[in-house]
Every structure is written in C-alpha cells, then in structure tokens.
Amino acid sequence: MRILRAIFGHGSGRIGGIIVGVYLLVAILGMLGLTPHNPITQYRVDRLHAPNGAYWMGTDLFGRDVASRLMAGVGQSFTVAFFSVAFATLAGTVLGLAAAWLGRRWDGVLMRIMDVLLAFPAILLALLIVTVAGPGTWTSVVAIGIVYTPIFTRVVRGPALSLKAREFVDAARTFGSSSSYIVTRHLLLNLVAPLTVQVTLALAWALLTEAGLSFLGLGTQPPAASLGLMLSDSRNLMETAPWLMIFPGLAIMISILGFNLLGDALRDILDPKMRRAPA
Amino acid sequence: MNYLMRRLATFPLVLLGVSILVFVAIRMVPGDSITAMLGTEAGLLTPAQRDSLAAYFGIDQPWFVQYWRWIGGILHGNLGISVTYGRPVLDVIIERFPLTLELAVLSMIIALAVGMPAGIFAATHNEKLSDLGVRMVAMIGQSTPSFVLGLLIIYTLSAGFGVLPAMGEFAPLWQDPLRNLSQLILPAITLGFAFAASVTRISRSAMLDVLSDDYVRTARSKGASARSVIWRHALPNALIPVVTLSGIEFGYLLGGAVIVEQIYALPGLGRMVLDAIQQRDYALVQGAVLFIAFNFMIVNLLVDLAYVALDPRIRLGEP
Numbered sequence: 001m002r003i004l005r006a007i008f009g010h011g012s013g014r015i016g017g018i019i020v021g022v023y024l025l026v027a028i029l030g031m032l033g034l035t036p037h038n039p040i041t042q043y044r045v046d047r048l049h050a051p052n053g054a055y056w057m058g059t060d061l062f063g064r065d066v067a068s069r070l071m072a073g074v075g076q077s078f079t080v081a082f083f084s085v086a087f088a089t090l091a092g093t094v095l096g097l098a099a100a101w102l103g104r105r106w107d108g109v110l111m112r113i114m115d116v117l118l119a120f121p122a123i124l125l126a127l128l129i130v131t132v133a134g135p136g137t138w139t140s141v142v143a144i145g146i147v148y149t150p151i152f153t154r155v156v157r158g159p160a161l162s163l164k165a166r167e168f169v170d171a172a173r174t175f176g177s178s179s180s181y182i183v184t185r186h187l188l189l190n191l192v193a194p195l196t197v198q199v200t201l202a203l204a205w206a207l208l209t210e211a212g213l214s215f216l217g218l219g220t221q222p223p224a225a226s227l228g229l230m231l232s233d234s235r236n237l238m239e240t241a242p243w244l245m246i247f248p249g250l251a252i253m254i255s256i257l258g259f260n261l262l263g264d265a266l267r268d269i270l271d272p273k274m275r276r277a278p279a
Numbered sequence: 280m281n282y283l284m285r286r287l288a289t290f291p292l293v294l295l296g297v298s299i300l301v302f303v304a305i306r307m308v309p310g311d312s313i314t315a316m317l318g319t320e321a322g323l324l325t326p327a328q329r330d331s332l333a334a335y336f337g338i339d340q341p342w343f344v345q346y347w348r349w350i351g352g353i354l355h356g357n358l359g360i361s362v363t364y365g366r367p368v369l370d371v372i373i374e375r376f377p378l379t380l381e382l383a384v385l386s387m388i389i390a391l392a393v394g395m396p397a398g399i400f401a402a403t404h405n406e407k408l409s410d411l412g413v414r415m416v417a418m419i420g421q422s423t424p425s426f427v428l429g430l431l432i433i434y435t436l437s438a439g440f441g442v443l444p445a446m447g448e449f450a451p452l453w454q455d456p457l458r459n460l461s462q463l464i465l466p467a468i469t470l471g472f473a474f475a476a477s478v479t480r481i482s483r484s485a486m487l488d489v490l491s492d493d494y495v496r497t498a499r500s501k502g503a504s505a506r507s508v509i510w511r512h513a514l515p516n517a518l519i520p521v522v523t524l525s526g527i528e529f530g531y532l533l534g535g536a537v538i539v540e541q542i543y544a545l546p547g548l549g550r551m552v553l554d555a556i557q558q559r560d561y562a563l564v565q566g567a568v569l570f571i572a573f574n575f576m577i578v579n580l581l582v583d584l585a586y587v588a589l590d591p592r593i594r595l596g597e598p
Contacts, residue, residue: 012418115289116296119572121534124552128564131556132307208424212538215426216553231426235542238434245434249427257422264418 006269013265019258023074030075035068040223048241058243060233066243069225070251076226077255080140080219081206087145089199092152093188099153100160101183111157114150122147123212130218140219144209148202155198160187193270200266204259211252227252286580294573298353301568302346305561312338312362312559336362338561349565358569359562363555368566371551376570379548381452382463382470382539383532387525389471390478395521397475398482399509405487413479420476429469429542436465449546466543470536474528481524485517492516518589526582533578534571 007013043063051058057066099110129143163169172182213219214228227248234244313332314321333339337348352359358368401413436442444465450458489495490513498512535549548567555563
C-alpha cells in the first residue's frame with residue numbers, strides 16, 4: 001500500500017500507473033473475450049470501414065473489428081511480456097545469486113555464459129530461438145525470457161556480491177545460519193528494490209520485443225490478434241486505411257510509455273541516490 | 280595495459296561460446312538447407328545429386344566434424360560458403376556491412392546532435408517548463424518503437440506529400456553519395472529518434488549531477504561565465520555516461536537493425552541474418568553472428584578505454 005501511495009504521489013508515477021492500470025484492464029477484458037465483437041470473426045460486408053459507431057476503430061481487410069482485435073492483441077502482448085519477464089527474473093535471480101554466493105569458478109563460468117548471451121543482438125537471439133522452436137505465444141515467452149536473463153543476472157550479481165561482504169552476512173554466518181537462509185533472507189530481500197525497478201523497465205522491453213517478433217511474422221500467428229502483427233498487416237493498406245496502422249501503433253507506444261514512466265518513478269522512490277537527478 | 284590484455288584474453292572464450300551456441304541452434308531449426316534453397320525443385324533431385332550438393336556445402340558430415348572444419352576455416356579466414364548466395368560467407372558479409380555501419384554512424388550522429396544539446400538545455404533549465412517539455416518529448420521518443428515511427432514517417436510522406444522513401448536498388452556511398460544519403464536518411468532518423476531520446480535523458484541527468492558538484496560551484500564563484508562553466512567544466516565530466524550509452528547502442532546497431540531494414544527494404548546485415556535463418560543457410564548465420572558478436576565486443580572495449588581518456592582518474596580493472 002505504501003509503495004502504491006508513493007507511486008501515485010510521484011508525477012510520472014501517477015501517469016504511468018494510470019496507463020498501466022488501464023492497459024491491464026483492457027488486457028484482461030481482451031483475454032476473457034469481453035470485446036465489442038469477436039476479434040477473429042470476419043464481417044465481410046463491412047471490410048475496411050473507417051471508425052464509426054458500430055466499429056469504434058474501424059475494420060480491417062477481412063472485415064474484422066479493429067477495436068476487438070486491439071483488445072485481444074493487448075491481452076496477448078501482456079501475457080507474453082509478463083510471463084517472459086517472470087521467466088527472466090526467476091532465472092536471472094537464481095543465476096545471479098548462485099554466481100555471487102558460490103563465487104570463484106562458478107561465478108566465472110556463469111558470467112562467461114551470460115557474456116555469450118549478451119554478445120548476441122537481442123532480436124537476433126530471439127529470432128533464432130523462435131525459428132528453432134516454431135513461432136507461437138509460449139515460444140515467444142521463452143525466447144524473450146532467455147534474451148533478458150543475462151540482464152537480470154547482472155542486476156542481481158553485482159549488489160549480491162557487495163551484500164555478501166557486509167558485516168550482517170558475516171554475523172549471520174557466525175550465528176550458524178545456513179547458506180540458503182542467508183541467500184534468501186539477507187541477500188534476496190535486499191535486492192527487491194533494484195529488481196522491482198528492473199522488472200518494470202523489462203516489461204517495456206518485452207512488449208517491444210514481442211511486438212517486433214510479431215511484426216516479423218515470428219510471434220503470435222494469425223488469425224489470433226497481436227499488436228505487432230496488426231501493424232505489419234497495415235503496411236500495404238496505410239494510404240487507404242490508415243486506422244489499421246495508427247491504433248495498434250499508438251497502443252504499442254502508449255503501453256511502453258506507461259511502463260517507462262512507472263519504472264522511472266519506482267527508481268526515484270526505491271533508489272534515493274537517483275532522486276537528485278531524475279531523467 | 281593489464282586490463283586491456285585481460286579483456287582481450289576473454290574474447291576467444293566468449294567467441295567460442297557464441298560459435299557453439301549459434302552452431303547448435305541453427306542446426307536445430309527444422310528442415311534442411313538444400314530443400315530451403317531449392318524449394319519445390321528439391322524434390323526433383325536424385326539422391327546422388329543431393330549428396331553431392333551436401334558435400335559441396337560441407338553439411339554431409341557429422342556435427343562435430345562440421346564444427347571442427349568451420350573453426351579450422353575461421354582460423355584461416357574462411358567462414359564457409361553461403362548456400363543462398365553460392366559465394367564465400369565473408370564476401371557476403373563484407374558486401375552488406377558498409378550499409379549497416381553507415382546506418383549506425385548516421386543514427387549516432389543524429390542522436391548526439393539532437394540529444395546532447397537537448398539534454399544540456401534541459402539541465403540548465405531544470406524544473407522549468409522548457410525542461411518539462413524536453414523530458415516529455417524524450418520519454419515519448421524512448422517509448423516509440425522504430426517500426427511504429429518508420430511506418431508513421433512513410434505514411435506521413437505518402438499521404439501528406441505524395442512521395443515514398445527512396446527504395447529500389449541500394450546505392451553504395453562511394454558510387455552515388457546523394458542517392459545513398461536519400462536512401463539512408465529516413466531509416467537513420469527512424470533509428471536515431473529513440474537513440475536521441477535516450478541521449479537527451481542521460482545527458483540531462485549527468486549534467487545535473489555534475490552541475491551540483493563542488494568544483495563547478497567553485498568555478499562559478501571565481502566568476503567563470505555560464506557558457507564556460509557548462510562547456511569547459513561540466514560537459515567533459517558529464518560525457519562518461521553519454522559515451523557508455525552511445526557505445527552500447529552503436530554496438531547493437533552494428534548487429535543490423537532487422538525491423539528498420541525490413542520496413543525500408545534495405546539490404547543490411549540484420550535482414551541478411553533474418554533471411555539466412557529462414558533459409559537455413561548454416562554457414563551464413565554462423566559467420567554473421569560471430570562477426571556481429573566480435574564487433575559488439577570490440578565496441579564495448581573501446582567504450583571502456585574511452586572512459587580512461589575522458590577521466591584519467593578511472594583505472595580500469597581495479598575493484
């Protein structure tokens with residue numbers, strides 16, 4: 001509750017929080033199928049209608065309702081973004097803590113593996129994984145999750161290393177606390193703040209990567225809706241039906257903006273050192 | 280020097296990891312490269328013809344033999360033969376790389392030329408309306424995916440002015456500089472926009488930090504002009520985070536901007552790798568990914584060395 005109050009007391013946090021809240025609502029409605037029309041039903045007599053009372057955001061080439069597809073697409077994008085970031089957070093935290101706690105050879109080996117993954121351009125690594133496993137929602141989740149795991153590993157390992165050298169960890173050892181107790185209670189709990197900021201910012205990147213993969217035809221597969229796919233489909237029709245490009249484009253942009261604003265606010269709130277110079 | 284040697288010593292290890300990862304991953308893609316290359320015509324091949332093609336491209340051997348041969352070839356400057364192009368992989372990469380490099384350089388120039396003055400302006404007008412305006416635009420810029428901006432630019436040009444971006448066959452810089460620039464300027468703006476937004480935010484934040492330091496206050500109290508305080512005293516120290524961000528971003532851009540190349544139909548490195556993955560062109564994917572990873576590591580190393588040049592107090596490699 002305290003963190004929510006802090007977010008809503010922060011200028012950009014308030015705007016980001018409202019945007020993310022609205023998107024979450026739209027995503028849930030989209031996932032539950034509570035859309036104005038069925039997102040995959042083709043109303044062939046109503047093809048390429050401009051926005052009107054019946055179709056708030058118009059219809060596409062097959063007569064499908066753009067607003068309903070947008071809602072389903074937001075649901076799809078958020079599902080991929082949340083699960084992929086959860087994957088990366090979990091994997092990155094375990095690996096980062098293991099590298100910091102076990103140290104020496106384990107640290108070296110784990111961090112070199114992370115270096116290998118980081119040396120790959122993110123979108124190419126995701127493309128390769130998706131091509132290997134075949135496009136689809138869960139493939140995108142795993143691909144984006146793997147791409148962002150090294151970043152979380154680094155975010156956790158650095159502070160974990162410095163926490164490990166602190167007196168309270170030595171004290172816990174002296175009192176006979178087990179390694180798992182120290183790692184979970186003393187290290188992990190102290191890493192919640194940087195991880196929360198990273199998770200929020202990673203959600204913005206994950207939305208961007210999911211949209212990029214779908215744009216290239218390697219994410220969500222038709223006839224299911226996805227914002228990137230809708231945008232890609234709009235390319236040949238942008239002059240005759242610009243709404244097909246404008247609405248999904250804005251939807252992607254505003255969702256990323258929401259998470260970026262929220263991430264910035266959280267950084268200000270949770271990391272007082274940054275407060276002096278908010279960017 | 281020690282740091283440089285230690286960093287260089289990790290290069291072969293990381294590249295070895297990248298080579299194993301890409302080698303295994305591309306072979307896990309369902310289907311084979313000969314079928315992908317010939318399409319339906321592959322069905323007309325006799326088993327003997329298929330075998331001889333596989334032998335020509337070196338994909339008839341077990342995995343470990345193929346890997347060993349590939350690594351051996353790399354040490355002799357031979358990255359293999361591309362199934363799609365029927366030419367040495369290195370030649371194909373060298374042909375595509377100038378476009379990618381030029382696009383990355385142009386995007387960085389745009390980002391620095393717009394982002395740094397905007398960031399400095401915002402920092403020197405901290406908490407004023409103009410600062411808020413710059414920060415808002417920067418935040419929106421950072422949240423605009425390149426493919427959204429790219430499509431918006433194309434739409435605005437075609438709907439508003441009846442023109443389309445210069446596409447068609449790509450003209451290299453040294454052959455037709457004007458046509459080359461007309462083909463690359465819009466993609467560079469598309470990529471440079473979000474990049475400029477990040478530069479703005481980081482320059483503003485770094486300048487604010489530096490402007491509140493004691494030595495800047497001392498310079499001010501000694502009567503240094505506002506211009507001199509910003510350009511001579513504050514800016515050099517505020518450059519480090521800008522260099523880091525620009526370097527990392529530039530390193531990523533050298534790997535090719537797949538989506539922007541796709542939107543503007545540019546024959547860059549990113550689109551080449553995307554096509555090569557879909558064509559199961561093993562040698563080309565492997566060679567290109569290794570090349571991209573190597574560039575990325577070199578750029579990162581140069582960024583680290585630039586720290587020392589900008590701030591002689593920094594000793595790399597020390598805890």
